[in-house]
Amino acid sequence: MKRLLAFVLLCSSAAYAQEKAAFTLNGNIRDRSEGKVYLGHSEDGKQVLDSVMLKEGKFSFRGKTSSGEFYFLRIDGLRNGFGFFANKGTMNVTADSTFSEVSITGAEHQPAYDEWKNIWGATHTRAGSLYQKLDAAEKAKDTIARAAVRKGFDELGRDLDSGVFRFVRKYPASPVTPWVIIDRYINYPAPAKVAQLMPLLKPAALNSVYGRELKTTLDIAAKTDIGAKPDFALADTSGNIVKLSSYKGKYVLVDFWASWCGPCRKENPNVVAAYNKYHAKGFEVLGVTLDTKRDAWIAAIEKDGLTWAHVGDLKGWKSDIVEEYGIRAVPTNFLLDPGGKVIAKDLREEALQEKLAELFAE
Numbered sequence: 001m002k003r004l005l006a007f008v009l010l011c012s013s014a015a016y017a018q019e020k021a022a023f024t025l026n027g028n029i030r031d032r033s034e035g036k037v038y039l040g041h042s043e044d045g046k047q048v049l050d051s052v053m054l055k056e057g058k059f060s061f062r063g064k065t066s067s068g069e070f071y072f073l074r075i076d077g078l079r080n081g082f083g084f085f086a087n088k089g090t091m092n093v094t095a096d097s098t099f100s101e102v103s104i105t106g107a108e109h110q111p112a113y114d115e116w117k118n119i120w121g122a123t124h125t126r127a128g129s130l131y132q133k134l135d136a137a138e139k140a141k142d143t144i145a146r147a148a149v150r151k152g153f154d155e156l157g158r159d160l161d162s163g164v165f166r167f168v169r170k171y172p173a174s175p176v177t178p179w180v181i182i183d184r185y186i187n188y189p190a191p192a193k194v195a196q197l198m199p200l201l202k203p204a205a206l207n208s209v210y211g212r213e214l215k216t217t218l219d220i221a222a223k224t225d226i227g228a229k230p231d232f233a234l235a236d237t238s239g240n241i242v243k244l245s246s247y248k249g250k251y252v253l254v255d256f257w258a259s260w261c262g263p264c265r266k267e268n269p270n271v272v273a274a275y276n277k278y279h280a281k282g283f284e285v286l287g288v289t290l291d292t293k294r295d296a297w298i299a300a301i302e303k304d305g306l307t308w309a310h311v312g313d314l315k316g317w318k319s320d321i322v323e324e325y326g327i328r329a330v331p332t333n334f335l336l337d338p339g340g341k342v343i344a345k346d347l348r349e350e351a352l353q354e355k356l357a358e359l360f361a362e
Contacts, residue, residue: 019066020064020065020066021064021065021066021067021087021088022062022063022064022088023062023063023064023065023086023087023088023089023090023091024060024061024062024089024090024091025039025060025061025062025071025073025086025090025091025092025093026058026059026060026090026091026092026093027058027059027060027073027092027093027094027095028057028058028092028093028094028095029054029057029058029059029075029095029096029097030057030094030095030096030097031057031096031097032054032057032075032097033054033056033057034053034054035053035054035075035076035077035097036051036052036053036054036075036076037051037052037053037054037059037073037074037075037076038050038051038073038074038075038076039051039061039063039071039072039073040071040072040073040074041065041069041070041071041072041086042070050063051076054075065086065087065088066208066209067086067087067088067175067208068085068086068087068109068174068175068176068208068209068210069085069086069175069209070083070084070085070086070179070210071083071084071085071086073093073099074099075097078097078098080098080099080100081099082095082099082102082104083113084104084107084110084113085107085109085110085112085113085175085176085179086107087106087107087108087109089106090106091104091105091106091107092104092105092106109174109175109176112167112171112174112176112177113176115167115170115171116167116176116180119160119163119164119167123156123159123160123163126156127153127156130149130152130153130156133145133149133152134146134149134150137149160184161193164180164181164184164185164193164197165196165197167180168180168181168197168200168201169200171205172200172201172202172205173201173202173203173204173205174204174205175204175205175208175209175210175211177201177205178201178205178206178208178210178211178213178214179210181194181197181214182210182213182214182217185197186214186217186221186326186328187328187329188329189221189328189332189345189346191221191225191345194218198214198218217326217328220323220324220325220326221326223324223325223326224325224326224334224342224345225342226342226343226344226345227341227342228341228342229339229340229341229342230244230254230325230334230336230340230342231243231244231245231340232244232321232324232325234288234311234312234313234321235311235312235313236309236310236311237297237298237301237310242286242309242311244286244336244340245340247284247286247336247340248338248339248340249282249338250282250283250284250338251278251282251283251284251335251336251337251338251356251359252283252284252285252286252335252336253271253274253283253284253285253286253333253334253335253336253347253352254286254288254333254334254335254336255271255285255286255287255288255331255333256288256289256290256327256330256331256332256333257287257288257289257290257330257331258289258290258291258297258316258330259289259291259293259296259297259299259300260291260296261290261330261331263330263331264330264331265300265304267331267348267349268304268305268306269304270348270349270352270353271285271306271352272304272305272306272307273353274352274353274356275307275308277356278356278360281360282338282360283356283360284308284309285306285308285309286308286309286310286311287301287306287308287309287310287311288310288311288312288321289310289311289312289314290312290316290317290319290322290327290330291312291314291316292314292315292316293314294314297310297312297314331348332346333345333346333347333348334346335347335355
């Protein structure tokens with residue numbers, strides 16, 4: 001659930017060709033006369049940073065951008081910053097050095113982004129309160145209180161979904177809209193919601209840099225849609241090549257994880273329990289790591305008691321399989337039937353146990 005708080009200031013993870021136009025960003029930092037200012041955005045999946053020095057509190061950046069591309073502004077040595085959607089022409093920013101008080105003119109898409117920040121801010125505040133209650137319930141081993149908090153998270157999720165749908169209907173032509181859809185329903189996969197939202201988008205949004213990213217991402221995601229038959233081959237911990245298609249005839253959970261991923265490690269005991277209960281009946285697990293360090297990978301496998309096969313190329317997020325299957329977060333999994341078709345995705349906690357109980361019911 002804590003992934004709910006991971007509000008990624010999303011930037012494109014791949015190259016999306018679009019004509020770029022010149023822009024100028026002028027700024028005035030009211031309470032700081034010197035220092036370095038950074039302007040960042042993502043290009044071809046890499047973070048690109050430009051910097052200039054403050055002169056009597058003023059700065060100016062010039063560059064080229066695809067209209068409606070997300071940028072982030074911050075001052076050297078300070079964590080807080082300011083996000084905005086750039087466009088051609090001149091934009092002017094006035095702020096204090098912490099960006100707690102900031103205004104921008106000339107950024108045509110900023111009103112939509114500001115409205116989304118308000119929606120997310122309210123969600124963030126409610127989630128923080130719920131996490132405090134959850135921590136207290138877990139420390140007290142109070143199962144009733146814990147169940148109540150989980151219901152609170154369910155309600156919060158529904159309210160956030162309602163907020164997203166209202167936002168999309170209000171701003172169907174804005175490039176901020178596909179950006180929000182990616183952040184909420186692609187990074188944390190919810191294909192049914194994406195399918196409901198896509199017909200609402202206007203051409204201006206669909207043809208924006210994030211609209212194109214959304215379309216490409218959906219094309220990739222189709223490779224693991226329900227009914228798809230994915231296949232790949234990777235080396236296991238001993239260097240032997242393992243093909244996913246070699247598991248045909250059994251139900252197999254393809255589990256993308258990493259040793260450094262807290263939610264993955266927290267979920268591992270649940271997967272172990274499922275494997276121990278149903279393995280003899282024809283259930284397999286194939287772990288696919290996003291680790292880059294072999295020692296950490298092997299140590300986590302041993303510590304968590306993950307006795308099934310594990311594969312990976314130790315390239316982390318640069319792994320070919322990440323791009324091929326659109327893996328944007330871990331843990332991620334999909335369940336194949338004995339014919340090699342995807343029958344469920346992102347099964348965790350009780351959902352995994354319930355699905356397997358249904359499949360292996362006597």
